[in-house]
Structure formats: C-alpha cells, structure tokens
Amino acid sequence: MTAMSSSYGRVLRYPGALRFSATGLVARLPISMVGLGVVILVENATGSYAQAGATAAAYLLANALFAIPQGRWIDRFGQSRVLPLAITVYAVSLALLMWSVESSWPIWVTYLVAALTGAGLPAVGSCVRARWSHLLHGRPAQLQTAFALEAVVDESVFITGPILVTTLATAWHPVAGLSAALLTGLLGTLYLGSQRPTEPPPHPRAVERGDRPGMPWRTVVPLAFVAAALGTLFGAAEVTTVAFAEEQGHTGAAGFLLALWAAGSLLAGLITGAIHWRRGPEVRVRLGAVGMMVAMAPLAFVGSIPAMGAMLFVAGFAIAPTLIATMALTEQTVPAGRLTEGMAIIQTGIVAGVAPGATIGGIVIDAHGASAAYLVSLAAGVVAALAAQTLPRRPIRTTPVPTGS
Known part of the structure; x- marks a missing residue:
C-alpha cells in the first residue's frame, strides 16, 4: 500500500498535475450522465422508451462521429482554444434538448439537438492523457502510473455519474440530472482549458503546409x-x-x-x-x-x-x-x-x-x-x-x- 501511494504521489506532485487530473474528473462526469439522463427525461415526458432510446442513440452516434475530428482540431489549435468552443456548443445544445422535451417540440428537433449535444461533448479524457504525456515525456514508468490513475478516474466517473443523474432525476425532476451534467461539464472543461502551463503545445505549422506526421x-x-x-x-x-x-x-x-x-x-x-x-x-x-x-x-x-x-x-x-x-x-x-x-x-x-x-x-x-x-x-x-x-x-x-x- 505504501509503494502504491508513493507511485501515485510522485506523479501528482508534478506542477499542475493534481489540478488538471482533478478537473478532468469533474469535466468527465457528463460522459456517464447524459445518455442515461436523456433516456429518463424523454421517457418521463413521452412514455416511450423507443423515442428515449432513439434520442440517446442520436447523442451517442454524433459523439462518436465528432470525437476524432475534435481531437485533430485540438492537436492543431490547442486545448485552450478548442475546449471552450466545444463546451459552449455542448451546453447550449443540452439546454435546448431539455427545453425541447419539456415543451413537446417536434421529435425531429429533439433528435437534432441531441446530436448537436453529442457532437459538442469535449474529449476531456483524451486531453487529460495528452497533458500527462506532455508532462511526463521521457518517463515511461511514471506515465504508466498516470494512465492507471486516469483509468481509476474513468471507473469513478462511471460509478458516480449514473447514481448522481438517477438520484437527481427521481428525487427532484428529470431535468435536474441533465442540469447537473451541464454544469459539471461546463465548469470543469472551462477550468481545464484555462490551465495553460500543462497544456501540450499545438502543432499548426505542419498541418498548414500539408506535411502532418503520419x-x-x-x-x-x-x-x-x-x-x-x-x-x-x-x-x-x-x-x-x-x-x-x-x-x-x-x-x-x-x-x-x-x-x-x-x-x-x-x-x-x-x-x-x-x-x-x-x-x-x-x-x-x-x-x-x-x-x-x-x-x-x-x-x-x-x-x-x-x-x-x-x-x-x-x-x-x-x-x-x-x-x-x-x-x-x-x-x-x-x-x-x-x-x-x-x-x-x-x-x-x-x-x-x-x-x-x-x-x-x-x-x-x-x-x-x-x-x-x-x-x-x-x-x-x-x-x-x-x-x-x-x-x-x-x-x-x-x-x-x-x-x-
């Protein structure tokens, strides 16, 4: 146990490491909250699990389609420029999604804003791991520990998120769970993007000249x-x-x-x-x-x-x-x-x-x-x-x- 604490303590003592890793935990909570929260919200409003599942599918599909281009843009322009833009799209779209469901807008509008929400969800996990890679460059053993720490953070997110969104949705209102996902994602991502000292440098020049690394x-x-x-x-x-x-x-x-x-x-x-x-x-x-x-x-x-x-x-x-x-x-x-x-x-x-x-x-x-x-x-x-x-x-x-x- 002492050796384990020492390994994790060593990597977290690097300047800015604890701050961006902890921020990444908060910013990642929507990953495990929004899909389930959308199902609860839409089913409660429409009584249809089919519509709830289709709305969640639109969100997940768009997230899968746009995660890779978003990663490419982050490598080119930097986290501090791309993350605030992505989280703004996410927050506005998620707010519109809740409004559309509660106001009984046409279902195609709900599907559209669900897709926009998924497209805007920031690739926080990839950004945090890229920061670790930049911070611990040339230290493979410590980088292994850092990646293990992030895997533990991921597991914590997927244990905590569903409990949080379900509890808020059932004890208060279906909108409450998604509102918590909006707030944690917005504040966490904006704070992560503002941490410039640990941000990996962008690589725009090779992209502009058409000679990106393979x-x-x-x-x-x-x-x-x-x-x-x-x-x-x-x-x-x-x-x-x-x-x-x-x-x-x-x-x-x-x-x-x-x-x-x-x-x-x-x-x-x-x-x-x-x-x-x-x-x-x-x-x-x-x-x-x-x-x-x-x-x-x-x-x-x-x-x-x-x-x-x-x-x-x-x-x-x-x-x-x-x-x-x-x-x-x-x-x-x-x-x-x-x-x-x-x-x-x-x-x-x-x-x-x-x-x-x-x-x-x-x-x-x-x-x-x-x-x-x-x-x-x-x-x-x-x-x-x-x-x-x-x-x-x-x-x-x-x-x-x-x-x-």
Whole structure:
C-alpha cells in the first residue's frame, strides 16, 4: 500500500498535475450522465422508451462521429482554444434538448439537438492523457502510473455519474440530472482549458503546409478494433446483468452487480499503476484482451446473485489493465502532433461499440434469456483477443515530420 501511494504521489506532485487530473474528473462526469439522463427525461415526458432510446442513440452516434475530428482540431489549435468552443456548443445544445422535451417540440428537433449535444461533448479524457504525456515525456514508468490513475478516474466517473443523474432525476425532476451534467461539464472543461502551463503545445505549422506526421495505422487500427470489441462487451454485459437480476427476482441488485464489476476494475487499475512492468504495452494488450475473453466465458453458467457478483468482481480485474496498456501503446506509437486524435480514435471505438452490444444483447435476452445473452459478451471478447494478436510485435513510433520554426 505504501509503494502504491508513493507511485501515485510522485506523479501528482508534478506542477499542475493534481489540478488538471482533478478537473478532468469533474469535466468527465457528463460522459456517464447524459445518455442515461436523456433516456429518463424523454421517457418521463413521452412514455416511450423507443423515442428515449432513439434520442440517446442520436447523442451517442454524433459523439462518436465528432470525437476524432475534435481531437485533430485540438492537436492543431490547442486545448485552450478548442475546449471552450466545444463546451459552449455542448451546453447550449443540452439546454435546448431539455427545453425541447419539456415543451413537446417536434421529435425531429429533439433528435437534432441531441446530436448537436453529442457532437459538442469535449474529449476531456483524451486531453487529460495528452497533458500527462506532455508532462511526463521521457518517463515511461511514471506515465504508466498516470494512465492507471486516469483509468481509476474513468471507473469513478462511471460509478458516480449514473447514481448522481438517477438520484437527481427521481428525487427532484428529470431535468435536474441533465442540469447537473451541464454544469459539471461546463465548469470543469472551462477550468481545464484555462490551465495553460500543462497544456501540450499545438502543432499548426505542419498541418498548414500539408506535411502532418503520419498516423501509425498498423498499430492504431488493431487497437481501434480491440476498443470497439471491448465496448460491445461492456454494452452487452451491462444490459444482460440488469436482465439477469430481474430474472432472479432481485431487480435492485443490478446496480450492486455492476458496481462490483467496476470495483474490480478500479482495484486492478490502482495495482497496475504501482507496478513497474517489464513487458511492453503491446504484450499487455494481447494478454489483457485474452483475459477479458476468458472472464466472460463462465457468466452464462452462473445461476445466483452472489455467485454472479463474485464472478463479475473477478472479471473486472481484466478491464483497467487492458485499457491502460491500450492507451500506453497509443502514446508510445502516435506522434505528439496527432496524440489527442489517436487517443480519441481509441476512446471512440469503445463508445461506438457500446450501443451495438446493448442492442444485440437485448435481442438475445428477449429470445433466449439473460444467461444466453452473456455469450454476446464472450463473442465480443473473442473478437478483441483476435484483434489484439494482430498488433505488431515491436510497435515503432511514427517519425514526426520536422515543422521548422
């Protein structure tokens, strides 16, 4: 425990590190709040889960489509210029979304502003990791710890956000949860963008001359497939776990089961950051993807809430180490001038996989029950493991094109 505290304390003592990491936690809360909050709001106003799901899908799809271009713009113009613009689009659009639903505007207007909200959602996670990469350049062991810390922050966000938005929406008003997401996103992102000393420098010159550094697609494409497959695994497993708890007659246990899954990942992330790994991140991605696949295999055969809780807690141990290694490999191979874009590709892969996973899982649940639906997560785990094996044995960072002065 002392060694773990020392590892994290060492990276957080760098000037500005604690400030931008803590700010990133607050600014990231909307990631886990808006989708669920939109479903609650629209269903409460219309009584239709179909419209609620379609509105959330418009938001998620637009977010997936615009995350990569946003990352490219951040690399070119800098976080301090792009983040305030993105968060303004997000905040205005989310306010219009709530207004449109509460005022019963035509549904196509609601879909449109939901898409604008998703398009404007800032790529905070990628920006924070890019700051760590800039701050800890040439210190791979400490950067590994920093990425582990951010994985723990991600898990904390995905545990806290749904609880916060659900509690506010049910105890006060459906608009309250989304209002909290608007406020935390707006204040957190603006404060992050204002922290200039830790901001990675923009790279506009090469872009203007048309000689941007190349993207190492030989590594990035397999990683994107791994990320999308893991997103599918997560989406299917979450829906299936809710259905499993309902089948067992304990619907309220679903949140507890998913919290155990996230807790396993959070604990594994903390441990991962305290260890100095001798094997490269490409090896850890391959092993982690296989671990995710193996962890999904027994779930279809579990028949009780306590046993499922234990299995999900253990399965969670494969999540954070795999995602940490994925980001570390991205940082090692993608040139600095396109790092935010590269990280956005990976995170977009995860987000893009969640909705199909949840949809396919729901279809299987309706047809064959929850236990059979866990096989969807297993199949996604197989795809992730196979994609990971295609990574280059010795990934090499793409050499940046000199930009001159």
